[in-house]
Amino acid sequence: MADFTVSLSDEKAGAPWGENARLSFTETGAVIHLAQDSDSERAIAQAARKLDGLNLPAVTLTGDWQKEQQWAFALSFTRARHPGAITWADNDDQAQLAQEYAALVxxxxxxxxxxxxxxxxxxxxxxxxxxxxxxxxxxxxxxxxxxxxxxxxxxxxxxxxxxxxxxxxxxxxxxxxxxxxxxxxxxxxxxxxxxxxxxxxxxxxxxxxxxxxxxxxxxxxxxxxxxxxxxxxxxxxxxxxxxxxxxxxxxxxxxxxxxxxxxxxxxxxxxxxxxxxxxxxxxxxxxxxxxxxxxxxxxxxxxxxxxxxxxxxxxxxxxxxxxxxxxxxxxxxxxxxxxxxxxxxxxxxxxxxxxxxxxxxxxxxxxxxxxxxxxxxxxxxxxxxxxxxxxxxxxxxxxxxxxxxxxxxxxxxxxxxxxxxxxxxxxxx
CATH class of the missing domain: 3.40.630.10 (Zn peptidases)
Known part of the structure; x- marks a missing residue:
């Protein structure tokens, strides 16, 4: 099974998803849209809750994520029962996030x-x-x-x-x-x-x-x-x-x-x-x-x-x-x-x-x-x-x-x- 990917975009979601949609979906996963949000971490948290509601077994964060954006996603995505696994974005924050996430879990x-x-x-x-x-x-x-x-x-x-x-x-x-x-x-x-x-x-x-x-x-x-x-x-x-x-x-x-x-x-x-x-x-x-x-x-x-x-x-x-x-x-x-x-x-x-x-x-x-x-x-x-x-x-x-x-x-x-x-x-x- 291919990884479910989650990426960020500064663009608005396409018209079919709704004028103020925070989320849109692709063949391989989802895109979180930050175009209209001055508080990107709050927008990410709300999108992560919606994705968490899909009971996904695992997600991979791809593209350009800042550390606090990834942490905001993790806080909101990690449900109480059978939480989905997270693969961090491929950048210098991976080791630090892994330490913090282990303590959180x-x-x-x-x-x-x-x-x-x-x-x-x-x-x-x-x-x-x-x-x-x-x-x-x-x-x-x-x-x-x-x-x-x-x-x-x-x-x-x-x-x-x-x-x-x-x-x-x-x-x-x-x-x-x-x-x-x-x-x-x-x-x-x-x-x-x-x-x-x-x-x-x-x-x-x-x-x-x-x-x-x-x-x-x-x-x-x-x-x-x-x-x-x-x-x-x-x-x-x-x-x-x-x-x-x-x-x-x-x-x-x-x-x-x-x-x-x-x-x-x-x-x-x-x-x-x-x-x-x-x-x-x-x-x-x-x-x-x-x-x-x-x-x-x-x-x-x-x-x-x-x-x-x-x-x-x-x-x-x-x-x-x-x-x-x-x-x-x-x-x-x-x-x-x-x-x-x-x-x-x-x-x-x-x-x-x-x-x-x-x-x-x-x-x-x-x-x-x-x-x-x-x-x-x-x-x-x-x-x-x-x-x-x-x-x-x-x-x-x-x-x-x-x-x-x-x-x-x-x-x-x-x-x-x-x-x-x-x-x-x-x-x-």
């Missing part, structure tokens, strides 16, 4: 997997094994599982996950290309790995629960970013911490009114068991801070408030460190990924008050009330250094689409992996 497949097949332990194991396959003997890791989390003092991950028969897990992975066990840690990536989120006793509606297999999107995104950085040849010591749990209801589940005491002494009243992501991330951020790394990036599908603010087009960026925030935004801009800053001030740490603890994990109202994404970031700020130096929090509003759009397939997007990988390469304290 891994990240999307992990997020799109069923919650039955992806237990907390399985998530940690699959992430570790994939990074190990790339970094070989430069990668080592440990997992703390179930009751061992309680014994180690990781109360957030333990309590959120103890309602499930499948135990919670914390992955601590070390990519150390120096070979020196005493080498300083250059960066730590922390990911929220809630493999299914029922909301706990603050139970979600059926509709709200349907897509909650995606609540480990933060863990998948930072893992994909680290894997990409490794294939790009990064020569820095980087640690990966995944905070993995199922948030389910049972006689052993954590409850509203519980007070958790964290390793750093902070006490937290649980006023909403569906604000569980920040509870598990708190453990990961403390573990990251203990390394002394000058850069900590955490990523999480954390709040609906971030999606209300930004829709599903942008990831929200929070930091008390102006330099770190600007470097993260610049990395995203250079990688053509949409990140946008939202406010985080010292006072946000006090926006979830409690009469029974130092803080609550949310506010006892729908969605946590106004400014919920900033308040969640403020909660997390209690678990890094007091000034928040070198810490960047990403609320991944654009990580998953519950339905296909004109530009994106249903399911995981993997947006953010390129920007985070670049931040690992370029960050300067």
């Amino acid at each position: 891994f990240t999307r497949q992990l997020v799109n997997d069923t919650p039955e097949d992806l237990s907390p332990e399985t998530l940690a194991q699959r992430a570790a094994q994939w990074v190990k396959s790339l970094g070989q003997d430069k990668v080592s890791f440990t997992m703390t599982v179930g009751e061992a989390l309680k014994d180690a003092g990781w109360v957030g991950i333990y309590n959120v996950g103890r309602g499930s028969e499948r135990p919670p897990a914390m992955l601590e992975l070390d990519y150390n290309p120096t070979g020196n066990a005493d080498a300083p840690v250059d960066a730590v990536l922390v990911g929220k790995g809630i493999t299914f989120d029922s909301g706990g006793y603050s139970i979600k509606s059926s509709e709200g629960m349907l897509d909650m297999k995606c609540d480990m999107g933060g863990a998948a995104t930072v893992t994909g970013a680290l894997g990409l950085a490794i294939t790009q040849g990064i020569n820095k010591r980087i640690k990966l911490i995944l905070c993995c749990a199922e948030n389910l209801i049972s006689g052993h589940a954590y409850k509203l009114g519980d007070v958790l005491t964290y390793k750093n002494g902070v006490t937290v009243e649980v006023v909403n068991t569906d604000a569980e992501g920040r509870l598990v991330l708190a453990d990961g951020l403390m573990a990251a801070t203990e390394t002394g790394a000058p850069l900590i990036i955490d990523a999480a599908t954390l709040t609906g408030a971030a999606m209300v603010a930004l829709g599903s087009d942008y990831h929200a960026v929070f930091s008390k460190d102006d330099s770190a925030r600007e470097q993260m935004l610049n990395a995203a801009k250079l990688e053509n990924e949409r990140f946008w800053p939202l406010p985080l001030e010292a006072f946000h740490a006090d926006r979830c008050p409690s009469a029974f603890a130092d803080t609550a994990n949310s506010r006892p109202m729908k969605g946590g009330g106004g400014g919920g994404a900033s308040n969640a970031a403020g909660f997390l700020s209690r678990f890094v250094n007091p000034q928040g130096k070198g810490w960047v929090h990403l609320d991944l509003a654009a990580a998953y689409h519950g339905g296909a759009t004109a530009e994106m397939p249903v399911g995981a997007t993997a947006k953010g992996i390129r920007a985070i990988a670049r931040m690992l390469h370029d960050f300067k304290a």
Whole structure:
């Protein structure tokens, strides 16, 4: 069978295809017409969705394609189920695109997997094994599982996950290309790995629960970013911490009114068991801070408030460190990924008050009330250094689409992996 080719043209499509047609077809494939579009990547994305709807097993990009044009095609063409293969245009971008695409496919497949097949332990194991396959003997890791989390003092991950028969897990992975066990840690990536989120006793509606297999999107995104950085040849010591749990209801589940005491002494009243992501991330951020790394990036599908603010087009960026925030935004801009800053001030740490603890994990109202994404970031700020130096929090509003759009397939997007990988390469304290 001959390859189905896809090429670009600056000319309008022929009259039979329609006045404003983006696509026309030839004997061997399709042509994407960019004549009337100032935003060529958006036009390519929309055309790629239409081609993806044909369930093509493979396509070959031919002719004159820029790198970002090929990437736009790949983001939109790669459907969740049985994605078609892509052969890149014959130019100097092939090797780089192959690296990025491998990380994209891994990240999307992990997020799109069923919650039955992806237990907390399985998530940690699959992430570790994939990074190990790339970094070989430069990668080592440990997992703390179930009751061992309680014994180690990781109360957030333990309590959120103890309602499930499948135990919670914390992955601590070390990519150390120096070979020196005493080498300083250059960066730590922390990911929220809630493999299914029922909301706990603050139970979600059926509709709200349907897509909650995606609540480990933060863990998948930072893992994909680290894997990409490794294939790009990064020569820095980087640690990966995944905070993995199922948030389910049972006689052993954590409850509203519980007070958790964290390793750093902070006490937290649980006023909403569906604000569980920040509870598990708190453990990961403390573990990251203990390394002394000058850069900590955490990523999480954390709040609906971030999606209300930004829709599903942008990831929200929070930091008390102006330099770190600007470097993260610049990395995203250079990688053509949409990140946008939202406010985080010292006072946000006090926006979830409690009469029974130092803080609550949310506010006892729908969605946590106004400014919920900033308040969640403020909660997390209690678990890094007091000034928040070198810490960047990403609320991944654009990580998953519950339905296909004109530009994106249903399911995981993997947006953010390129920007985070670049931040690992370029960050300067």
